[in-house]
Amino acid sequence: MAFNERNLALLNKILSKKLHLSFHFHPYSSNCCLNIDSKKYSNKFDFSGNIRINADPKELIFEIIDFDLWKISETVSFDEFFDFYQSFILALENYAEQLGFNRIIFNVDSYIDPELQVIIFPRKVNNTDLKALIQDSSYDSRKNELMKLSVLKLSGYGLKNSHEDEESELLKNAINNQIDSMHHLTILEKEKLRLNLMKKSSLHKDYHVKKYFKYIN
Known part of the structure; x- marks a missing residue:
């Protein structure tokens, strides 16, 4: 398997038709x-990846190392951008x-939170908070990683x-769900509270990348 001329022609056909x-x-x-890289014809979106x-002898894996999809127009609504990202x-x-391919993998990266000045691994954010964050200011790598993770989880x-990591993820999800239920807090206030609870539970780590996968064949 390779990115030869024939396979690139198929990729171009699929992306052009759907996007x-x-x-x-x-x-x-x-x-x-x-x-x-996307050609600079669109006034709405820009992409590099x-x-x-x-x-290996057991499976063929299609791994997306970088997936940087940028909203470059303020006229693009959150719903339009979310749908395009998922598409x-x-x-x-x-x-x-x-x-x-048997399996597809997307890498999700940590980011430096500009307000908190700490390295944070993105979490699945509810659509209300994600919409408020993305529409609040210019698009950046933090918003790209949050969008990526939210869309990936929604897409299965x-x-x-490991077993130890699974227990940690259950605790993190419990903390995230608890904080997301506090509708009177802004997303920044939620992040501050989330970090404090993670640190108290020894759950905060400076992850650089995690791999999210789906079996497709």
Whole structure:
């Protein structure tokens, strides 16, 4: 399997049909890795990413290392952007499925919170808070990672953990659900409270990246 001319033509066809965007493709490393950038024709969205093909005797993996989808127009509504973000992820799923990949993986990165000045791993944010955050100021890497994680979880992606990590995730989810129920707090106030509770429970770690996956074949 490789990002050869035929497979790139298929990728371009799927992305163009579903997203109405045009792309530059730059394969490298024996055509097993791919840099992809949107052409600057759209006044709504901009994209850059990196994809790798990982193969072992048991399975063929389509791994998205970088997925940076930017909203560059203030006229784009939150709902339009969310739908477009999800459509992009589903288009890559469709491509990987057609080529016979067994599993698709998206990397999700930590970010430096500009207000709190700490490294935070994104969490699934409820749509009300996510909408308020994205519409509040200019789009940045924090918002991209929060959007990515929210869309991935909604689309059925899971995080592979050890037993110890699974227990930690259950505690984190309990804390997140508790804080999300506090509707009188702003998203910044929720983040401050969440961090304090995580630190008290020894759950806060400076993760750099986590891998979310879905089986497709």
